[in-house]
Amino acid sequence: MSSTYRTTGTVKGPPRLDPYDLHPEMAELRTLVTARDWPGVQAFFDARSQTDQTYAASLVSEMPGAETFLADAAARHPAAPLPRTLLAYRQVVIGWGIRSAARAQHVSRDQFRQFHDWLRRAEQQLIDVCAEQPGFPLAWYVRLITARGLELGQSEARRRYDRLAAVAPHHFAGQSQLLQQLCPKWGGSWELAHGFARECAAAAPNGSNCAVLVADAHIEHWLDLPSPEDQAYMRGVPVRDDLRFAAEVSVWHPDHRPDTRWTAAHNTFAMAFSVGGHLRDAARHFAVLGDRADPSSWKYLGDDARAVFAKHRKAALAAR
Structure with missing residues (x-):
């Protein structure tokens, strides 16, 4: 069966950018996070493919204030890898927002300090998740982002990618992160x-x-x-x-x-x-x-x- 696409709207219509408009099936996730319904969030992720889980995690990471809900969920479910990983991802996004997308020479010393503080918090949680659940791909994916932000180098980034690829071959989002690391701007x-x-x-x-x-x-x-x-x-x-x-x-x-x-x-x-x-x-x-x-x-x-x-x-x- 060949791939098919349904066009909602006209090819000449005003462009749509809202991820929840483009992927309405994700609106439920936003509702669950807003309602602080952790069992619902866990069930939502459990029902999704690996690709859709990674995308869903990226949406949660961009939700202002979600870190308080995720920290509470992580405390209530200490053995579950998902709440800690989502919390770490949210912390990474907070840190990266402080750093900004500017080249390093345009980022202040204080921005770098705060950026690294947030990434170290995330990294510590992810280290624990990966030690306890080495087959949990989402945690390895987020650790590729922290590896780059903390400037851990090409070898460490490749090691983390290899651990991800061992449990999730052809993980596109993970490959995208390593590709960034391999560009000259990050030492490649x-x-x-x-x-x-x-x-x-x-x-x-x-x-x-x-x-x-x-x-x-x-x-x-x-x-x-x-x-x-x-x-x-x-x-x-x-x-x-x-x-x-x-x-x-x-x-x-x-x-x-x-x-x-x-x-x-x-x-x-x-x-x-x-x-x-x-x-x-x-x-x-x-x-x-x-x-x-x-x-x-x-x-x-x-x-x-x-x-x-x-x-x-x-x-x-x-x-x-």
């Missing part, structure tokens, strides 16, 4: 980053989202280049062909099954093709997305993700 190299992305794409089952890493690596490389080298890079035939291959073996493959990652995956390809001027390629992804925009894919092109998405969607669809 473009050879390592592109090599890892291609390795993950080649090893993954057909239709997996893992090949999206190929596009992510090219986007990161593009961001690191000065103008006009950046534009020439994305317009190059090798990058275009890499993107086409990655799209064909992932979101366009007959075995692809839409999940909570599908909108982000298509947005990533749409953005990469658009930046490279490959508008007909981008149009295929926009046609499937309709009005579903993912801010993480468009933030590099302007502060107003809706306007940027709409602008590039219009240009791509006009080129069909």
